[in-house]
Amino acid sequence: MSVTASGHSGSPASIVDSSTADLSWLEDVYKHFHQYPELSGAEEQTAAHIRQQLQFYQDKGWEVTPNIGGYGITAVLRNGDGPTVLMRADFDGLPVAEHTDVDYASKNSQLNASGERVPTMHACGHDQHITSLLGAMRILDDVRDKWSGTFIALFQPAEEASIGAHRMVSDGLANVIPRPDVCLAQHVIAGPAGQVYSAPGPVMTSSTTIEITLFGRGAHASMPDRSIDPVVLAASVIMKLQTIVSREVPPNKFAVITVASVEAGKANNVIPDSAKIALSCRFYDEALRKKCVDSIKRVVRAEAMAAGADRDPQFKFVGMLGATDNSSEVYDVVRPAFDEAFGEDSLRMEPWTASEDFSVIPKSFGCPYLLWTVGITPRKQWKRAEAANRLNEDIPTNHNPSFLPDLSSLPVSTRAAAVGVLSCLQATWEEPAEPLPRMGAVSPTDEEIDAVSVETSSVD
Numbered sequence: 457m458s459v460t461a462s463g464h465s466g467s468p469a470s471i472v473d474s475s476t477a478d479l480s481w482l483e484d485v486y487k488h489f490h491q492y493p494e495l496s497g498a499e500e501q502t503a504a505h506i507r508q509q510l511q512f513y514q515d516k517g518w519e520v521t522p523n524i525g526g527y528g529i530t531a532v533l534r535n536g537d538g539p540t541v542l543m544r545a546d547f548d549g550l551p552v553a554e555h556t557d558v559d560y561a562s563k564n565s566q567l568n569a570s571g572e573r574v575p576t577m578h579a580c581g582h583d584q585h586i587t588s589l590l591g592a593m594r595i596l597d598d599v600r601d602k603w604s605g606t607f608i609a610l611f612q613p614a615e616e617a618s619i620g621a622h623r624m625v626s627d628g629l630a631n632v633i634p635r636p637d638v639c640l641a642q643h644v645i646a647g648p649a650g651q652v653y654s655a656p657g658p659v660m661t662s663s664t665t666i667e668i669t670l671f672g673r674g675a676h677a678s679m680p681d682r683s684i685d686p687v688v689l690a691a692s693v694i695m696k697l698q699t700i701v702s703r704e705v706p707p708n709k710f711a712v713i714t715v716a717s718v719e720a721g722k723a724n725n726v727i728p729d730s731a732k733i734a735l736s737c738r739f740y741d742e743a744l745r746k747k748c749v750d751s752i753k754r755v756v757r758a759e760a761m762a763a764g765a766d767r768d769p770q771f772k773f774v775g776m777l778g779a780t781d782n783s784s785e786v787y788d789v790v791r792p793a794f795d796e797a798f799g800e801d802s803l804r805m806e807p808w809t810a811s812e813d814f815s816v817i818p819k820s821f822g823c824p825y826l827l828w829t830v831g832i833t834p835r836k837q838w839k840r841a842e843a844a845n846r847l848n849e850d851i852p853t854n855h856n857p858s859f860l861p862d863l864s865s866l867p868v869s870t871r872a873a874a875v876g877v878l879s880c881l882q883a884t885w886e887e888p889a890e891p892l893p894r895m896g897a898v899s900p901t902d903e904e905i906d907a908v909s910v911e912t913s914s915v916d
Contacts, residue, residue: 466602467793467796468793468796468797468874468875468876468878468879468882469793469796469797469875471599471602471603471878472595472599472797472871472874472875472878474599474602475595475598475599475874476598477594477595477597477598477599478594479591479594479595479867479870482587482590482591482866482867482870483863483866485509485587485590486583486584486587486863486866487560488505488560489502489505489547489578489583489586489587490560490561490562490578490583491560491561491562491563491564492505492562492564493548493549493550493562493564493576493577493578493582493583494548494549494564494566494576495548495549495550495551495566495568495574495576496548496613496614496615496616496617496619496620497526497548497613497614497617497619498566499526499527499547499548499549499613499614500527502527502547502548502549502586503522503527503529503547503611503613506529506547506586506590506611507520507522507529509590510529510531510590512594513531513533513593513597514531516597517533518531518532518533518593518597519531519532519533519534520532521632521633524624524627524628524629524632525613525620525622525623525624525625525626525627525629526613526614526620526623526624526627527613528610528611528612528613528620528623528624528627528629529610529611530608530609530610530611530629530632530633531593531608531609531611532606532607532608532609532633532634533593533596533597533600533606533607534606535600535603535604535605535606535607536604536605537604537605538603538604538605538606538881539605539606539637539638539880539881539883539884539885540605540606540607540608540634540635540636540637541605541606541607541608541636541637541638541639541640541877541880541881542608542609542610542633542636542638542639542640542817542818543589543592543607543608543609543610543639543640543641543873543876543877544589544610544611544612544621544639544640544641544814544817545582545585545586545588545589545609545610545611545612545641546582546585546611546612546613546615546616546620546814547582547583547585547586547611547612547613548582548613548614548615548616548617548620549562549564549576549577549578549579549580549582549583549616550576550577550578550579550580550616550855551568551574551575551576552575552576552577552579552855552857553575553577553857554575554577554579554857555857555858556857556858556860558860562575562576562577562578564576564577577857579854579855579856579857579859580616580854580855580859581643581644581645581832581854581859581861582615584644584832584861584865584866584869585642585643585644585869586611587866587870588642588866588869588870588872588873589609589611589873590609591867591870591873591874592609592870592873592874592877593607593609595870595874596874596877596878603878603881603882604881605881606634607877607881608633608634608636610624610633610817612624612814612817615812615813615814617775618663618665618775618776618777618811618813619813620813621813621814621816621817622813622816624817625816625817625820629817629820630820630821635821635823636818636821636823637823637880637885637887638783638786638818638823638824638825638826638880638883638885639814639817639818639821639823639824639825639826640786640790640825640826640827640873640876640877640880641812641814641825641826641827641828642827642828642829642830642869642872642873642876643812643827643828643829643830644829644830644831644832644854644861644865644869645808645829645830645831645832645853645854646831646832646833646851646852646853646854646859647829647830647831647832647833647838648831648833648835648838648839649831649832649833649834649835649838649861649862649864649865649868650798650801650830650831650835650864650865650868651798651801651802651803651830651831652794652798652801652802652803652828652829652830652831652868652872653803653804653805653806653828653829653830653831654782654787654790654791654794654802654804654805654826654828654829655782655787655804655805655806655807656782656783656784656787656788657781657782657784658740658779658780658781658782658807659780659781659782659805659807659808659827660779660780660807660808660809660810660811660812660827661710661712661738661739661740661779661780661807661808661809661810661811662738662739662740662742662745662776662777662778662779662811663736663737663738663775663776663777663811664735664736664737664738664739664745664749664773664775664776665734665735665736665737665773665774665775665776666734666735666737666749666752666771666772666773666774667732667733667734667735667771667772667774668693668732668733668734668735668756668769668770668771668772669730669731669732669769669770669772670686670689670690670693670730670731670732670733670756670760670765670769671686671729671730671760671765671766671767671768671769671770672684672685672686672689672727672728672729672730672731672763672765673729673766674726674727674728674729675727676725676726676727677724677725677726677727678725680727683727684763684764684765684766685727685763686720686727686728686729686730686731686765687720687721687727687728687731688763689731689759689760689763689765690718690720690731690733692759692762692763693733693755693756693759693760694715694718694733696755696759697713697715697735697752697755697756698713699755700713700748700751700752700755701713701748704747704748704751705744705748709741709744710738710739710740710741710807710809711737711738711739711744711748712736712737712738712739712809713735713737713748713752714735714736714737715733715734715735716734716735716736717732717733717734718731718732718733719731719732719733720732735752737749737752738809738811739779740779740807741779742778742779753771756769756771757769777811777812777813777815777816778815778819779811779815780811780812780814780815780827781815782825782826782827783824783825783826785824786824786825786826786880787826789879789880789883790826790828790875790876790879790880792879793875793876793878793879794828794872794875794876797871797872797875798868798872801868805828805829808829810854812827814827815827823885824885826876828872828876830865830868830869830872831865832860832861832862832865833851833862834862834864837850837851838851
């Protein structure tokens, strides 16, 4: 893939600034989404409200398609010859009880997959992602005479469950929208409100989630000699797993292996016959990920053997995402536009240890992509915490019950979306000589998944 600048007059920042589009509704729409979050895969009302907001655009010629891979939605504006640029916004919430004092705080709750009623919150800023993309659509619609090409706005469900992008792709996304030349996304983070961060290369980690079942032999709690105690086995496994990163990963490499869940036993007088642990693993390097997964299996099996377990442990890989690896070509197009638009607030993005399923979409089309971040913490709060060396203690991060974007950052993320899209619409993108195949409107086969680089593990 190569890229060259096109002959459009006016920079992306100047075009956005020339827009007279009414954006006075942004804050109210954002507050509505914030107040009524829904869990991954259950975003029925959120999707309905997005569709309601999209009616304005549909009336102006945008092609809106709902219910892709669940509640996924696309809106396409064809505006003459030129590149095709896609921008994604995710819209699911989290099972978190909000601890903020704003009048639009979420008091919503839903039944989770286990049938339990849990509080819900937009604790990761997806409400701002939706609103910013809607605002960017309004700006680009208003200045159509200053750009040409095709703009695709994609609203994605179930990002937190790491399944939303896969579902949209496997449900025939490629049959609904034209092939994008480039894909974009942004994410709000803890940081001084209004700062925009971008970088090429790996900026978010891969994620591998493993559920491990350890088998022992149950017995009365008063007769431990008659048992093979899976609780003790789980404790040994958990401690031994800590040595993989500290003793097997080179000091200059990044890896996280977290035991995030432990489950064993239901009664105080029964030694159970099994225990379950769940691991969350993060890496930037794919070869290192595979090496560490193999090490995890070796350690767990060895500990089970040492405990005298009659059955081998069972490994279930319940979630796998590749690292978000930003294209340098896209970065070279977008970053200068951000520098002009935001000046000293356009900064280098530090790698983030969270994971994202956004890259599944561009990989399914074989096109380059860029994800950037926008700071949302009130600047006075950030400076005070920074001066006191209390950023970890005083600044709520994503997924924290007190995470709340400063409203001053909403116009910034909206402007960043519009500037980013326009910068890519002003470039000429060449298709790769051998584009990757697209998935059809059915569930993908293993071969199709491998072909589009949707990550799977090489181990069982």
